[in-house]
Amino acid sequence: MTxxxxxxxxxxxxxxxxxxxxxxxxxxLPDLYTRAHATSKSETLGAVLALAxxxxxxxxxxxxxxxxxxxxxxxxxxxxxxxxxxRAAAEQGIEPWTTDADSETETEPETGTDTGSDxxxxxxxxxxxxx
Amino acid sequence: MTLVGDVLVAAAAAFVVASLxxxxxxxxxxxxxxxxxxxNVIGSNTVIIIALLAAAIGEPGAxxxxxxxxxxNFVLSIAISKFSVERGxxx
Numbered sequence: 001m002t003x004x005x006x007x008x009x010x011x012x013x014x015x016x017x018x019x020x021x022x023x024x025x026x027x028x029l030p031d032l033y034t035r036a037h038a039t040s041k042s043e044t045l046g047a048v049l050a051l052a053x054x055x056x057x058x059x060x061x062x063x064x065x066x067x068x069x070x071x072x073x074x075x076x077x078x079x080x081x082x083x084x085x086x087r088a089a090a091e092q093g094i095e096p097w098t099t100d101a102d103s104e105t106e107t108e109p110e111t112g113t114d115t116g117s118d119x120x121x122x123x124x125x126x127x128x129x130x131x
Numbered sequence: 132m133t134l135v136g137d138v139l140v141a142a143a144a145a146f147v148v149a150s151l152x153x154x155x156x157x158x159x160x161x162x163x164x165x166x167x168x169x170x171n172v173i174g175s176n177t178v179i180i181i182a183l184l185a186a187a188i189g190e191p192g193a194x195x196x197x198x199x200x201x202x203x204n205f206v207l208s209i210a211i212s213k214f215s216v217e218r219g220x221x222x
Contacts, residue, residue, distance in 0.1 A: 001134070005134060005135050008135050008138065008139075009134075009135075009138050012138050012139060012141075012142040012183075013142075015142065015179070016142050016145040016146070019145070019146055019149045019176065019179075020145070020149055022149070022172060023148075023149040023152040023153060023172075024152075026152070026153055026156050026168075026169060026172060027152055027153075027155055027156060032162060032164055032165050032168070035156070035165065035168060036164075036168050039168060039171075039172050043172055043175055043176075046179075047175055047178070047179055050142060050146070050179045050182070050183060051179065051182055053139070053142070053183075053186075054139075054182045054183060054185070054186040054194075057135055057139065057186040057187075058185075058186050058191050058194070060191055062191075063191035063194055066191070066194040066195070066198065067182065067186075067194060069198070070178070070182060070194065070197055070198050070201060073198070073201055073202075073205075074175065074178065074201060077201070077204075077205040078171075078175055080205070080209075081171055081204075081205055081208035081209060081212075082168065082171065082208075084208060084209055084212040084213070085164050085167050085168055085171065085208055085211070085212045086164070086168075087212065087216075088164065088211075088212035088213070088215050088216045089162070089164035091216050092164075092215065092216070094162055094164065
């Protein structure tokens with residue numbers, strides 16, 4: 001085996017390992033946010049390793065450039081997409097999963113008063129613009 | 132087929148299995164963002180499968196398909212998250 005073949009095998013096995021970690025995290029973790037946490041990082045690393053193996057295998061110069069660009073694009077956009085989806089879920093009001101019921105009752109009144117004060121300051125502004 | 136080709140095809144098969152595991156979360160997911168994240172993971176797996184098979188069968192032209200698929204996958208995620216916040220849900 002040439003060193004290039006050894007590097008390709010190691011990179012492909014590493015990519016498959018991290019993709020398997022992402023799949024297990026997607027199924028087994030209890031919450032949307034923990035699932036996004038598992039899949040965004042593990043899936044990105046698995047994609048980078050597998051696409052590095054592809055970039056080593058293809059021999060033409062232009063194809064190597066395409067594989068490297070694909071690697072860079074996946075490395076940038078995969079966490080960005082996961083962050084956007086999770087932020088949209090947080091703005092929709094999906095609560096994070098917690099083990100302790102007391103921590104929920106401690107944090108919920110604070111957020112409730114914050115949104116109450118925001119809505120209280122929001123309604124006079126609307127009345128001013130209407131008048 | 133050479134050893135490297137066999138390894139790449141086996142890796143593509145393993146990525147297919149990981150995508151099928153993600154289908155469970157799409158069917159079962161309690162909320163809509165769960166399903167969107169699972170769809171995003173399956174789209175990323177599809178890009179990697181296309182790239183691995185393109186390298187395995189020796190057709191580097193298929194890397195263009197993988198590049199376009201990665202672009203569409205990113206646009207889909209951003210569009211769904213933006214619609215669901217600013218217009219109160221598209222799904």
